[in-house]
Amino acid sequence: MRLTILGGGGFRVPLVYQALLDDHAEGRVSHVTLHDLDPARLAAIGRVLAAQADGVPDAPVVTTTTDLDEALRGADFVFSAIRVHGLEGRTIDERVALAEGVLGQETVGAGGIAYGLRTVPVALDIASRIARLAPHAWVINFTNPAGLVTEAMSRELGDRVIGICDSPSGLGKRVARALGVVPSRAQLDYAGLNHLGWLRRVLVDGVDRLPELLADETALATFEEGKLFGTDWLRALGAIPNEYLHYYYFNREAVTAARAATQTRGTFLLEQQRRFYADVASCDTPALAAWHATRLERETTYMAENREAAGAGDRESGDLESGGYEQIALALMRAIAQDQRATLILNVRNRRTIEHLDADAIVEVPCLVGSSGARPVAIDALPDHATALVASVKAVERAVIEAAVTGSRGAALRALSVHPLVDSVAVARRLLDAYQEQLPQLSYLR
Template identity: 70%
Template sequence: MKLTILGGGGFRVPLVYGALLGDHAEGRVSRVTLYDTDADRLTAVARVLAEQAEGVADAPVVVATTELDEALRGADFVFSAIRVGGLAGRAADERVALDLGVLGQETVGAGGIAYGLRTVPVAVELARRIARLAPHAWVINFTNPAGLVTEAMSRHLGDRVVGICDSPVGLGRRVARVLGADPDRAWIDYAGLNHLGWLRGLYVDGRDELPRLLADPALLGSFEEGRLFGAELLQSLGAIPNEYLHYYYFNREAVRAYQETEQTRGAFLHDQQQGFYARLRDPAAPALATWDRTRSEREATYMAENRDVAGAGEREESDLGSGGYEQVALALMRAIARNERTSLILNVRNRTALAALDAEAVVEAPCLVDANGAHPVAASPLPYDAMALVTAVKAVERAVLEAAESGSRAAAVRAFALHPLVDSVSVAHRLVERYMEVHPGLAYLSGP
């Protein structure tokens, strides 16, 4: 099989290739095409992959190109991990929002909307190109904001685009581990949108083990989300929220912490990755070891401000290794290509999974996956507080899609104004003005 990675010069690509190296079954991916607009980044990542492949006799062949059409032709799977505007764009998103007193995180709140407005037009053009050049390919989307971008692409690719995220995977595995359960045998009851979901049950042999966790404050305090949210809130909710819900439940504290930090997350990653790619311009630099050291630092500092707010301390080693979007991608490809039926939490069109949303809305939910794709499992209704957030954020996503399609500035303002974490229509207007100033690519928002 041929896999094409859009954003092939991205820092996390070696994670995907590392997962592929462990697959030796018949019908595995045998050729990986890396596509990126930045030739230097492609060269650096190709060096890391070459060192990863040393000693692996059946390692997938790697080809790098800056020609999109060449990369897409003949692809069986297309992995989309682009970043429109790069990490400099992310840093600008964060700073504009924080200067106006609202959250600037790249997928949540104002920053996520700005990122979506930049990314959706590009993702739509990619979807059209894929539909024309590789109509039988399955698209696995990791481009953020993952749910929004997947929905935009699904309007052109239908169910052949599936969004993935490592957050619910990591959450489910951490909860299973704390409960002494095998995460590969547990059924995780999870529902919501990308970066806006709740784990509501963990079933082992038909028995829900979550009530046992919720009844034990000490056990709740023994893993990442328990320390992040606190036992009292989790017991009140009767569920374990995705870590990104910390931005909603503790928004004031999170905004203040991000305003007070010396460097935003986007700025930190921008500087860190610039250093990584600069070091790999030296042909003598050990590519894989340099990448691995950089990755470890990146993971250890993930959501550091939120953990400071919660007094959660440093991330534990067991929490660092609990996710793995690359394993989700590999399991998804195996299930489709070989009909190896499995269950995964994915971003797919809703159909009837969440009754409050329409069939075309992309949701994040457990799916049964086989050769015909991913099929969401109908979920029990979310409680009113959770559904209020889900429907409000879905309305925001739809306004972003409208703005991206029509060029309507009013729709862009509406997207910001409707978001639960933007507390003023006046601020929404100023956000649009400032983002258009710092991102020339948003000049398309010139319509009424």
Template identity: 70%
Template structure:
């Protein structure tokens, strides 16, 4: 079975390949094609994968290409993890937003809108090519902003595109761990949009264990979200928010922390990964060991400004291992082998959340089988979440409209309507500054 990885020169590709190496089941992936626009990055990542495969019998065969059509032909699964504009683009997204006094983050607020505006046209082109060259393929989208990009691609691929994210998985794992439950046997009642969701219950054997956590301040404060948000706030909500909601609930503190940081996250990763790719190009260096060192530093510094502003301390060791590659592998297994699995995914809403229309992509538990991902029935959104989810979904729709029409006025509207952008004049400034910084936004007129 052929898996094509778009963004195949990306830093996290070895996580996906490592998961594939551990899969020995029938119908597993036997061929991996890496596609990227940067041949140098492809060579570096190919070296890492070759070292990973050493001593592994029947390891999936890896090839690399810069030809997108060649990469897509014959694919059973397409894993999309592209970054339009690279990490320099992310650094610019953050810089422009922070200079305007609003949040600079790659998926949330102004930075997420800018990233979406330049990513959606590329993602739509990919979706059209998949529909033409590999109509039976399933697309697994990890490209950020994941919910927005998945919705853009779904307009051309329907339910054959499914978005994934490791944030809900990590959150559910942490809650189960602190409650002494096995995450593999716990049902996580999670609902919302990508990077904008809440755990409302964690059921083990049909019993909801979340009230026990919320009722014990010491237990609640013993894991990352408890320290990040504060136990009083979590008990007021009656739910555990995705870590990205810290940008909403503590916006002023986060913006201040980001403005005071020596470098933005994007600039840090840009410089860090530049060092890795340069090191991995040296034939005398173990590319795998260089990658391992870089990944450990990357994970340890994740959301460091948020944790510092909240006094949350360092990340726990168990949370440094990632997880999206496990979601991707579980999703592929369930579809390819018709092995039923329940996963939290980004899919079209249908009738799951009544406040949103059927085509709106939401992030909810889904039953996955050979027919794809089917969202499970869910209780209505909590009252405190409804307005925020609807507002952000409306912003996503404005981004899609601007990307389709090329309307600068609609792009301004997208920024102005976001809850974390507090002025129409700031929205106009952001569009001007982003258009100047990103040639990929030249289509906005």
């Protein structure tokens, strides 16, 4: 199989390549094409991948290109992990929002909307090119905001684009460990939108073990979400929320902590990655060792402001393990290409899964995957509080897509104004003015 990675100079690409190196099954990926607009970043990541492949006789061949059409031709799978305007854009998203006293996180609130507004037009162009140049390819989208971008691309690609995220699987692993259960034995009942979902049941041999966990104060406080949200709130919900819901449930505290921080998350990552790519450009730097050290620092500081606001302390070693988005991508590709049936939590068209959303809405739910793609499984209805929040945020996503497709500044203003974390139309108008002034990619909005 041939895999193309868009955003191939991105820092997380070695995670995907390592998963491919570890896969020796029949029908495995044999060729990887990395596409990026920045040849220096491609060269740096190419050095890391070469070090990973050293001594592996059947390592997938890696080629690099800055030509998008060349990258797409002949691809069986396209993995999209682009970042329009890079981390520089993320820092603008954050600063503009925090200056108005609202959240600037890259996938949630005003920052997520700004990111979506400049990403969706690019994603739509990519989708159109894939439909023309690689019509039989399956697209795995990791580009944030993942649910929003997947929904936009699905208008061109239909069910052949599937969004992935490692947050639900990471949550499932942590909960399973707290229960003393091997994660592979736990069947997760999880539902919502990307970065806006709830774990409602954890079935082990057909028995829901979540009530047991919620009743165990000690066990509940051993993993990240228990510390972040507080055990009393988790019991009140009767569910374990995705970590990103901390921005909604504790918005004042999250914004206060972000404004008090010496630098935003985007600024930290921008400075960190500038150092990394500059170091790896030197042939004297062991590329793989530099990548591992940088990744550890990155994971250790993940959501540090939220943990500070919650008094949750430093991350535990078990929490540093990612949800394994690269393993999700590999399992998804294998299930489709080899018809090896799998159940994965994915971002797919709703059909009738979440009853108050229409069939084309992209939702994040457990899916059965095989050669025909991913199909959501039937789930219980969301509780009222979750239904309201999902409907509100989905309306925002739809307004962002409308703005990107039509160039309507009014739709962009509506997206900002009706978001639950933006509390004023006047604030939304100032946010949009500032984003357009500082982000040339938004000049299309009229």
